[in-house]
Amino acid sequence: VSQQTEPVAMPTGPEDQPVAADAPKLPVRGIKELLTDNLFKDAKNGVLTVVFGALLLYVGYRAFGFIFLNTKIGPDGLPRSGWEVVREPLVTYMVGTRFSRTGIPFSYLWAAIYALALSLGFTVGAGSRKLLEPVDVPLRTTLGILLPPALGAAAILSMTQTITPTLLTLAIAVPFVGGRMLAKVLPMALVDRSALIATALVLLSFGLITGFEPSNVNEFGGLLLTVVVAASAIVLCFPIGVVLALTRRSSFVLLRPLAVVYIELIRGVPLITLLFMGEFAIRFFFPPGAGVPGSIPRAIIMFTLFSAAYVAEIVRGGLQSVPKGQIEAGQAVGLSPLTITRKIVLPQALRTSIPALVGQSISLLKDTSLLVIIGLFDLLGVTRSILANTAFVNQGFTSETYAFVGFLFWIICFSMSRASQRLETRLGVGTR
Amino acid sequence: LLVSAEMPALRSAEKPPIYRDVRFLRWAGQIAVLVVVFGTVYWLYGNVVTNLRSSGLPTGFDFLDRRFGAAIPGIADSANFSITQAFLAGYLNTVRVILVGIPACTIIGILIGIARLSQNAAVRTFGMLYVELFRNVPVLLWIFIGYFVLGLGNLPAITDEVTPLNTFVISNRGIGIPWLNPGSSGMTFVAFIGLGMVAAVLASAYRGRVNAKTGEPARGGLYGTIAFLAMLVVGHFAAGNALALDTPVIDGRLIGGGMTMDIPYAFLTAALVLYTASHVAEIVRGAIQSIHKGQSEAANAVALSTFQRYRFVILPQAFRVMIPPLANQYLNITKNSSLAVAVSYVEITAIFGRIVNNATPAVQGLVILMALYLSFSLSISVLANFMNRRLALESR
Numbered sequence: 001v002s003q004q005t006e007p008v009a010m011p012t013g014p015e016d017q018p019v020a021a022d023a024p025k026l027p028v029r030g031i032k033e034l035l036t037d038n039l040f041k042d043a044k045n046g047v048l049t050v051v052f053g054a055l056l057l058y059v060g061y062r063a064f065g066f067i068f069l070n071t072k073i074g075p076d077g078l079p080r081s082g083w084e085v086v087r088e089p090l091v092t093y094m095v096g097t098r099f100s101r102t103g104i105p106f107s108y109l110w111a112a113i114y115a116l117a118l119s120l121g122f123t124v125g126a127g128s129r130k131l132l133e134p135v136d137v138p139l140r141t142t143l144g145i146l147l148p149p150a151l152g153a154a155a156i157l158s159m160t161q162t163i164t165p166t167l168l169t170l171a172i173a174v175p176f177v178g179g180r181m182l183a184k185v186l187p188m189a190l191v192d193r194s195a196l197i198a199t200a201l202v203l204l205s206f207g208l209i210t211g212f213e214p215s216n217v218n219e220f221g222g223l224l225l226t227v228v229v230a231a232s233a234i235v236l237c238f239p240i241g242v243v244l245a246l247t248r249r250s251s252f253v254l255l256r257p258l259a260v261v262y263i264e265l266i267r268g269v270p271l272i273t274l275l276f277m278g279e280f281a282i283r284f285f286f287p288p289g290a291g292v293p294g295s296i297p298r299a300i301i302m303f304t305l306f307s308a309a310y311v312a313e314i315v316r317g318g319l320q321s322v323p324k325g326q327i328e329a330g331q332a333v334g335l336s337p338l339t340i341t342r343k344i345v346l347p348q349a350l351r352t353s354i355p356a357l358v359g360q361s362i363s364l365l366k367d368t369s370l371l372v373i374i375g376l377f378d379l380l381g382v383t384r385s386i387l388a389n390t391a392f393v394n395q396g397f398t399s400e401t402y403a404f405v406g407f408l409f410w411i412i413c414f415s416m417s418r419a420s421q422r423l424e425t426r427l428g429v430g431t432r
Numbered sequence: 433l434l435v436s437a438e439m440p441a442l443r444s445a446e447k448p449p450i451y452r453d454v455r456f457l458r459w460a461g462q463i464a465v466l467v468v469v470f471g472t473v474y475w476l477y478g479n480v481v482t483n484l485r486s487s488g489l490p491t492g493f494d495f496l497d498r499r500f501g502a503a504i505p506g507i508a509d510s511a512n513f514s515i516t517q518a519f520l521a522g523y524l525n526t527v528r529v530i531l532v533g534i535p536a537c538t539i540i541g542i543l544i545g546i547a548r549l550s551q552n553a554a555v556r557t558f559g560m561l562y563v564e565l566f567r568n569v570p571v572l573l574w575i576f577i578g579y580f581v582l583g584l585g586n587l588p589a590i591t592d593e594v595t596p597l598n599t600f601v602i603s604n605r606g607i608g609i610p611w612l613n614p615g616s617s618g619m620t621f622v623a624f625i626g627l628g629m630v631a632a633v634l635a636s637a638y639r640g641r642v643n644a645k646t647g648e649p650a651r652g653g654l655y656g657t658i659a660f661l662a663m664l665v666v667g668h669f670a671a672g673n674a675l676a677l678d679t680p681v682i683d684g685r686l687i688g689g690g691m692t693m694d695i696p697y698a699f700l701t702a703a704l705v706l707y708t709a710s711h712v713a714e715i716v717r718g719a720i721q722s723i724h725k726g727q728s729e730a731a732n733a734v735a736l737s738t739f740q741r742y743r744f745v746i747l748p749q750a751f752r753v754m755i756p757p758l759a760n761q762y763l764n765i766t767k768n769s770s771l772a773v774a775v776s777y778v779e780i781t782a783i784f785g786r787i788v789n790n791a792t793p794a795v796q797g798l799v800i801l802m803a804l805y806l807s808f809s810l811s812i813s814v815l816a817n818f819m820n821r822r823l824a825l826e827s828r
Contacts, residue, residue: 270767
């Protein structure tokens with residue numbers, strides 16, 4: 001889990017390589033060339049094509065049947081769609097079974113999503129205005145980035161009973177585009193504070209999600225829990241990771257071993273042992289009589305501590321990639337060590353680390369599935385309560401349930417890794 | 433004569449006050465942080481001891497001699513194990529996953545990685561689908577799908593088992609595969625396998641020398657295999673028909689004979705292997721792409737076959753790039769084997785999970801668990817460093 005450095009940093013193939021404008025054009029290849037060069041060049045190649053083509057066709061055939069022609073016989077002898085197990089408890093997949101106890105109205109959740117979209121749009125707009133030279137993004141690339149999440153949203157919305165969620169989802173575009181335009185028209189002084197504004201919006205949306213009552217988090221479940229745990233851990237682990245990395249690279253001989261021991265110890269053990277520690281052992285570390293936070297905040301703490309070690313290693317790699325001349329140049333103009341780190345080293349190091357940091361975020365999101373092992377109702381955990389429901393228990397709905405949850409994870413992770421590849425080419429990491 | 437103006441002293445004669453002396457401040461700052469850290473740790477340790485005492489839990493490691501009190505599937509007499517013995521049994525179960533998992537994910541990963549670079553569009557698409565499908569879904573979900581959907585849902589009951597070729601048994605009680613004849617003297621045969629390996633190394637070394645002397649093709653692999661097989665045949669007769677495989681049979685409601693893999697083990701290992709293989713495939717692809725195209729073209733120019741091109745030109749160079757990230761993946765599969773706890777396969781994490789519910793202090797149990805996992809991490813790191821040194825480019 002986790003621990004995996006996502007291989008997002010690898011080039012995906014010749015089509016991603018920048019092509020000079022005056023590069024010679026390859027001859028246009030038609031169907032005939034595709035067949036003779038690619039699929040049936042010689043006998044061996046032909047056999048491969050037939051075997052793998054048949055395999056792909058069979059998988060596609062089975063997948064089509066599973067998705068579109070999935071009918072089961074219910075206990076009353078009437079046919080029912082296999083996807084009823086998704087359609088009926090859809091709200092449970094999204095927010096869990098105990099969400100109603102919090103008393104947070106769903107309109108708050110939508111407001112939080114809009115605040116996030118506004119924040120994201122503003123960050124994207126500010127980022128492209130501040131950091132990068134204006135680039136004409138081809139329509140194909142934009143569609144390529146938007147397609148996976150749109151597909152995921154469409155799949156979920158096709159399961160809803162009314163049209164309202166669809167309209168509310170389509171409306172997300174408004175705050176996003178609004179945020180981008182805001183970043184384009186606001187005075188530069190404000191755009192320079194974009195991080196502050198975005199953070200304020202994120203905090204606002206977190207307040208809306210929890211109904212401004214942090215203990216409500218304990219009643220969360222489903223996709224909401226998965227996203228809240230992953231997002232909180234990603235945000236919280238980042239500063240800790242940067243401090244650990246700086247300490248590990250520093251000349252503080254007394255503090256360096258502390259950072260090394262922490263990073264190596266955390267990276268040496270599986271995440272699940274840390275989650276067990278949060279669940280069973282962390283209460284022993286609190287002074288006697290002190291209140292211990294609930295299971296979900298404890299899990300967030302453990303995810304944060306876990307991820308910080310990995311972020312530290314990524315940032316350390318980024319720090320190592322900053323040429324020594326940069327630091328010496330800073331010293332030559334008489335900057336203090338702190339200013340050199342803040343204004344010269346860190347910005348360059350973090351820029352190099354962005355793809356790997358996105359990869360770490362993806363694996364952290366996947367790791368939140370481990371919450372089910374300590375008995376929480378995350379996206380994987382709700383499948384258990386749904387499959388134990390009398391309407392679905394022992395009626396062969398297991399594969400549909402896991403397929404839907406897997407699809408949600410797949411869409412989120414795939415979209416993130418695609419976006420990170422795009423970011424990587426735009427930042428020009430490794431090419432400058 | 434030039435009289436220079438008097439140079440001002442580079443350093444002022446008087447020392448700066450101690451609170452402005454950088455050297456002092458650096459040390460003072462570090463010591464202050466250190467004191468805070470160790471103070472916090474000491475405070476936490478005090479809390480742990482107080483809390484354990486007040487809830488009647490032991491503060492030392494004496495609990496290891498207590499009875500474990502639960503049976504470990506597949507191990508006779510495990511109900512009477514002490515906690516130490518249970519941890520040992522769990523450790524062996526973890527090793528069982530790793531020993532199969534690491535070679536399997538390497539082989540599948542290399543094949544898929546090469547498939548992704550194939551000229552053939554069908555093969556390439558297959559590789560792409562495999563990688564994108566497996567690596568973007570959590571491994572725990574793959575384990576669930578394997579165990580709950582395929583394992584428990586689809587396997588036939590033991591009473592109407594499937595026995596393909598009459599040599600395998602597939603049922604929901606376990607998967608039986610043919611294994612070595614238990615009637616033979618196993619240790620003798622294992623000794624002969626060892627001898628066979630020595631013979632193979634000697635044979636290929638001898639062929640290497642012949643090649644250096646006369647220039648005729650070495651064919652070390654071929655001669656080594658022949659020497660190994662020859663030793664194996666000798667061992668087969670010496671150990672009493674050791675190679676006559678024992679096939680599994682249905683024995684009432686159990687599987688007897690051969691070797692039985694229980695369902696959690698089979699599907700846990702399969703899920704871990706397929707998931708990790710998708711990451712390995714990406715590493716392999718990246719490593720192969722990092723090899724200069726001219727190497728491939730040179731191999732083609734001297735008319736090497738595709739197999740020879742990969743075997744002798746590309747993979748040896750790619751391995752050099754691959755080893756550090758590959759070792760990372762081996763560490764991952766080791767750490768992910770802890771997810772066995774979700775499908776009730778009893779390895780070290782599951783042992784820990786059971787003892788903490790059993791009036792055993794979680795803190796000490798966790799220390800042991802971490803130590804056991806660190807032992808895996810360290811051995812993999814040592815191996816990777818060794819391989820790294822062996823394969824490192826000899827540079828001036």
